[in-house]
Every structure is written in C-alpha cells, then in structure tokens.
Amino acid sequence: MPALDQALRAALNNRHDLLVELHQQGTDCYRLFHGSQEGANGLTIDRYGPQLLVQTFHQPLNRNELLAAHELICAHLNQPLRLVYNDRSQGNSRIDRNDPIYPAEPAALEDLVGHEWGLNYRVRGRHAGQDPLLFLDLRNARGWVKQHSTGKSVLNLFAYTCGVGLSAAAGGAREVLNLDFAEGNLSVGKENAELNSQLAPMAFLQADYFAAIRQLAGLPIVARKRQNLPNYPRLQARQFDVVFLDPPAWAKSAFGTVDLLRDYQSLLKPAILTTAESGVLICCNNLAKVALADWREQVLRCAEKLGRPVRDCQVMPPAADFPSSDGQPPLKTLILQF
Structure with a gap:
C-alpha cells in the first residue's frame, strides 16, 4: 500500500x-x-x-x-x-x-453527468457493456473536431456514444451523422444529445459499418463466404467534409471483418472515398502492438493508391493524463487533410 x-x-x-x-x-x-x-x-x-x-x-x-x-x-x-x-x-x-x-x-x-469541453455527458459506473461510456484518451481529438466543424458535414463512424458527433454539433457543424451497429451505444448518444439540447439536432443510424460505408462510398456490398446478407438500411452514395473513423480492434459480421492488425485497409479505403475533396479524415488505431510510423505509412500509401493523396498529415497524441514513457501510446490518431 x-x-x-x-x-x-x-x-x-x-x-x-x-x-x-x-x-x-x-x-x-x-x-x-x-x-x-x-x-x-x-x-x-x-x-x-x-x-x-x-x-x-x-x-x-x-x-x-x-x-x-x-x-x-x-x-x-x-x-x-x-x-x-x-x-x-x-x-x-x-x-x-x-x-x-x-x-x-x-x-x-x-x-450522473460529467463534462468535457463544456459539454454534458451521461456517466454510468455500471452498465450493460464493459467499457466506460466516454473514452477519455480521445479527448484531444474531440476537441479538434469541435474547433474545426463550423459549417461542415460530419460523419462519425463507429460512433459508440457519439462524443465526436456531439463535439461537431457544438462546433457548429451543419450536419452530423452518427453511425454505429449497437442500438445501446446510440441510445446513450441520444441521451447525450438531450443533455445538450441547446445544440442543433444530430442524426443517428444503426447499421453495420461495411454495409453503410460501402454504399456511401459507391462500392458494392459483398457477403462473406457462404453467408446470406441480412437486411440493412439503403443509402445513397455521398461525401462528407469531416469523417471520423475510430474502429474497435476486432469484430466480425456478415458484411466483413474489422481487424486493425491485419486489414486496416478494408476499413480505410471506403472511409477515404466518403471524404469530400479538400475534406478531412480523422482515423484511429488503438492496438498497442501497431507502431505509429508503420501504420502512418500504410494509411498514406492506401490514400495514394486510391488517387486521393494526403496534402497534410497531423499526429494527434492523447493528453498528458495518458502518459507514455516511450512516446508510443496505444491510441494513435491521424488527421488527414485531402
């Protein structure tokens, strides 16, 4: 002790x-x-x-x-x-x-209610899920979104409880779409919106990532081997000024597999295509075993191959309450300017 x-x-x-x-x-x-x-x-x-x-x-x-x-x-x-x-x-x-x-x-x-960047957030010490309702190491990135969303359309992918979307709304975004597969996550996001009722309304879409993002990117939807596709919301292809991509380490569905270690490109490619010309894509990788330099090179190479070269790439580290002795924190965030 x-x-x-x-x-x-x-x-x-x-x-x-x-x-x-x-x-x-x-x-x-x-x-x-x-x-x-x-x-x-x-x-x-x-x-x-x-x-x-x-x-x-x-x-x-x-x-x-x-x-x-x-x-x-x-x-x-x-x-x-x-x-x-x-x-x-x-x-x-x-x-x-x-x-x-x-x-x-x-x-x-x-x-209970907690606060970040002047916004109200639902706080529960225990709930049906495993993780806290607000990931604190992403605070700097949410602050960046709040500062750079004025008049922008914002797509928040793997939205969880919609903290990034809320930050965009607080920053004056003209449109915010929060997308997540879990109804429970989006229900907390809607509570967060109600706790900040002075902000413009946000939109919420419960959908599989691959089914939604490939439609938005204008790409075909393909089922995994020997699987029939379940029902999914139909969407029109379109682009957003700001896209935020913060996937879990691993997940599987009938539409595809999220695997940050072996196949980040399958997540990244449609997200890039859904980002408008001169837009911004903020992407995250929370695997400690993935080195920032290697992942950054992979991301930039993927954009180049798609014919969408990145004009500027900024690394957004977590704040000082998440110290890292080697300067390589598990959460890595890149802000890509196209």
Whole structure:
C-alpha cells in the first residue's frame, strides 16, 4: 500500500497544471492514474464528473488500498467523489459484479453527468457493456473536431456514444451523422444529445459499418463466404467534409471483418472515398502492438493508391493524463487533410 500511495501522489502532482487547464475549459472527466505507466500495472483511476471510477485488470486492490486512494484523491481535488470499483481481473475483463471488496453506494451507480469541453455527458459506473461510456484518451481529438466543424458535414463512424458527433454539433457543424451497429451505444448518444439540447439536432443510424460505408462510398456490398446478407438500411452514395473513423480492434459480421492488425485497409479505403475533396479524415488505431510510423505509412500509401493523396498529415497524441514513457501510446490518431 505505501508504494501505491507514493505512486498515486506523484501522478496527482504531475497532473497539477493539466487539471487546472481542464477545469478552466469545462472538463471534469479525465484519467488520474494510468497504472501501466505510473507504477501499478493493470490499475486505472478515472474521474467522470461527480464519480471516481477505479478499475483493476490484473489483480484486485484490497479494501484498505481502495479507500485510501479514494480519500487521497478527494482531498487533492477538494471534491467528495462517489466511488465505483470495478474489478475486471477475471476472465475476458468481465466486471466482478458481486463486489466482494467494495459494493458501491446506490448514489454512485445512478445516472450522473460529467463534462468535457463544456459539454454534458451521461456517466454510468455500471452498465450493460464493459467499457466506460466516454473514452477519455480521445479527448484531444474531440476537441479538434469541435474547433474545426463550423459549417461542415460530419460523419462519425463507429460512433459508440457519439462524443465526436456531439463535439461537431457544438462546433457548429451543419450536419452530423452518427453511425454505429449497437442500438445501446446510440441510445446513450441520444441521451447525450438531450443533455445538450441547446445544440442543433444530430442524426443517428444503426447499421453495420461495411454495409453503410460501402454504399456511401459507391462500392458494392459483398457477403462473406457462404453467408446470406441480412437486411440493412439503403443509402445513397455521398461525401462528407469531416469523417471520423475510430474502429474497435476486432469484430466480425456478415458484411466483413474489422481487424486493425491485419486489414486496416478494408476499413480505410471506403472511409477515404466518403471524404469530400479538400475534406478531412480523422482515423484511429488503438492496438498497442501497431507502431505509429508503420501504420502512418500504410494509411498514406492506401490514400495514394486510391488517387486521393494526403496534402497534410497531423499526429494527434492523447493528453498528458495518458502518459507514455516511450512516446508510443496505444491510441494513435491521424488527421488527414485531402
């Protein structure tokens, strides 16, 4: 416990200037302890507005360690944060919902509201899915979208809970389309839209990525071997000024396979074709085993082969609350200007 206490104090001190900046910009959702880089591998501690979410992925904390960390953070922030502890050290990172170490108080598990870049977001410490409803390491990219969407049409692919779409709407986009296969993800996205009712309405499309993006790109839809195509929404080919591509590491459907390690091109090609001339494509890869330089070269080569060479390529790193000792964080984001 003394070692964890020391590591946590160092992490909080290292974030002093960043937290001041985040609070000034209207953000109270951020990572307070990134264990893999700060002395406790498999432990993450995140603030989501009024909630403190502690998660363990390799081995659980004991109750004294957990409560001591909670007390230290609340004192440091001068905030009485509601504690939720998810032990995910079981198989397949499943949350141990029996809570043998610390059962959260009912108030901590209520629907709460966190904030980022002045926007409101739904916060749930526990929900049907595995991951938090807002991926904090993508905050810089959402901020970029907010700053560069005025008057633009924006397509948010693998939209999850639609944080990128919400950022685009807040930035003055004239049109925002959020696309995701999971109805539950889009339902939270609609809650986020309701929590920011002052913004222009967004559109939501529940559809398989390959079925939707290939139609938008004007490409044929092909079934995987020996599979019949299920029903899917019919779409007209068109392009968007800003396209955001943030796929999961791996997924399979009747229309195709998402595989960031072996076949990023099948995701990227139609996304490029759906990006307007002089438009912007923001693409992400969250696999730690993929090197930024190699992936960047692959992306630029794919664009070149399509006859859509990139005029400018900017790397958008996560913010300082996701430190990386080797400068190679798992999440890699490229902003491609065509």
